[in-house]
Amino acid sequence: MSSEDKIVLIDEKGRRIDGRGPEDLRPIRMEIDVLKNADGSAYVEQGGTKVIAAVYGPREVHPRHLAFPDRAAIRCRYHMAPFSTSERKSPAPSRREIELSKVIREALESVVFTQLYPRTVIDIFIEVLQADGGTRCAGLTAASLALADAGIPIRDLIAAVAVGKIDGVLVLDINETEDEHCEADMPMAMAPSFNEIVLLQLNGVLSPEETSKAIELGKKGIMKIYELQKETLKKKYELSTRRSQVVT
Amino acid sequence: MVKTKSIHPYASGKIVVPGEKLCVVEEFMASEGTYEVNGEVRALRVGVVLYDYFSRKVRVLYPGKRAFTPKQGNIIKGKIVSVGDDTAFVKIMEIEGVKPLSGFFTGLIHVSQISTNYIKNVEEAFKLGDIIRARVLTSWPPYQLSTKYPGTGVVLAFCSNCRSPLWLKNGLLICPECNSREKRRISPKYILKL
Numbered sequence A: 001m002s003s004e005d006k007i008v009l010i011d012e013k014g015r016r017i018d019g020r021g022p023e024d025l026r027p028i029r030m031e032i033d034v035l036k037n038a039d040g041s042a043y044v045e046q047g048g049t050k051v052i053a054a055v056y057g058p059r060e061v062h063p064r065h066l067a068f069p070d071r072a073a074i075r076c077r078y079h080m081a082p083f084s085t086s087e088r089k090s091p092a093p094s095r096r097e098i099e100l101s102k103v104i105r106e107a108l109e110s111v112v113f114t115q116l117y118p119r120t121v122i123d124i125f126i127e128v129l130q131a132d133g134g135t136r137c138a139g140l141t142a143a144s145l146a147l148a149d150a151g152i153p154i155r156d157l158i159a160a161v162a163v164g165k166i167d168g169v170l171v172l173d174i175n176e177t178e179d180e181h182c183e184a185d186m187p188m189a190m191a192p193s194f195n196e197i198v199l200l201q202l203n204g205v206l207s208p209e210e211t212s213k214a215i216e217l218g219k220k221g222i223m224k225i226y227e228l229q230k231e232t233l234k235k236k237y238e239l240s241t242r243r244s245q246v247v248t
Numbered sequence B: 001m002v003k004t005k006s007i008h009p010y011a012s013g014k015i016v017v018p019g020e021k022l023c024v025v026e027e028f029m030a031s032e033g034t035y036e037v038n039g040e041v042r043a044l045r046v047g048v049v050l051y052d053y054f055s056r057k058v059r060v061l062y063p064g065k066r067a068f069t070p071k072q073g074n075i076i077k078g079k080i081v082s083v084g085d086d087t088a089f090v091k092i093m094e095i096e097g098v099k100p101l102s103g104f105f106t107g108l109i110h111v112s113q114i115s116t117n118y119i120k121n122v123e124e125a126f127k128l129g130d131i132i133r134a135r136v137l138t139s140w141p142p143y144q145l146s147t148k149y150p151g152t153g154v155v156l157a158f159c160s161n162c163r164s165p166l167w168l169k170n171g172l173l174i175c176p177e178c179n180s181r182e183k184r185r186i187s188p189k190y191i192l193k194l
Helices: A095-109 A135-150 A176-181 A208-247
Strands: A028-032 A040-046 A049-060 A073-080 A120-130 A159-166 A169-172 A184-191 A196-200 B021-024 B034-037 B040-043 B047-052 B057-061 B075-083 B087-095 B105-110 B131-136 B143-146 B153-156 B167-169 B172-174
Touching: A028 A135, A028 A208, A040 A135, A049 A135, A049 B105, A073 A095, A073 A135, A095 A120, A095 A135, A095 A196, A120 A135, A135 A159, A135 A184, A135 A208, A159 A176, A159 A208, A169 A208, A184 A208, B021 B047, B021 B057, B034 B057, B075 B105, B075 B143, B105 B131
Parallel strands: A073 A120, B105 B143
Antiparallel strands: A028 A040, A040 A049, A049 A120, A159 A169, A159 A184, A184 A196, B021 B040, B034 B040, B047 B057, B075 B087, B075 B131, B087 B105, B131 B143, B131 B153, B167 B172
């Protein structure tokens, strides 16, 4: 890469391409119970990334052989809408989407009390409406909110964020442009109450010291997202109890 | 902490989210809506906390959405979807006392579980399309059902000739369209009575 055509990702003042500091999150908006037909749903907007998650279940498993005799199965579909990217994406599940569905499912399996619903399935659908980096993280944040909204017993919420390294600096919550040109990109998800990492992936190269620093940085971001998740759920609860008081 | 008007006279009014620590096991035992881990009691769903000082239990109550599946002892409403020699399959649509299910579950009734009286084959008691009220015997799919209990049985039946709803008159089901008479395992809660 020659120095002339390289995009300036961090300027001399330490500002990033969208004006953020290295440890700043993008503006986040969260909403739950956005879909009528799903048992639980959530919408998460993180900068330009817009994700909707829907949860169905626990319900009967079809085909039957996918059921477990002692616990609920979790099926997860991470999908990017054809219009979510700058160039049309084929709606067929790509290799990448299949992998992300798997890692997201495994992260969620670690918090759901599946043993309470034997021989059933919990279906989770994550639809990326607009992709601007960190879609798997926003998807996971949304999915955990949707699970809580559906009233499915969970051990903890899950909050997720991507940490990146650009021009040798560790940055929080990278966007599409930064993702394309970064030296390393590390999505991570945590169960914040237990300080437990449930998803950790790494694209690129980080030294051992950088990795531990990146994890610390990620934790900071995750805690902020977790606070927002709590706020969203509590606000919705207040509204729903107020409504039930009016009705009864 | 956000405060609201409580939904239970003794509820603390504190709203919690899943994973939030409520107390340690020495203070209150885990109960409805909570779980225990490493000697601590935490919430497993969104709701308002109730510390019960009488039974020394902590609960998380929520009046809204909950993940329901039929449990042993529940009364369900469903539709007969297939009738075999010794079993009938039921599409469970609603658990009584709970909001209607968003999906459905499949249940089955064995001839031996239809009535306390002798029934030779399922056709005598249920026919395709009948709406029944039944009790759940197992807590996981495929749900075993029974109509032996009081108040259970067919609550709405349809004529096997012309499919019009049957009316109950003096313990007999009569079709108003074609005047045919039919036998069922009728529930005292049958809805069309003459």
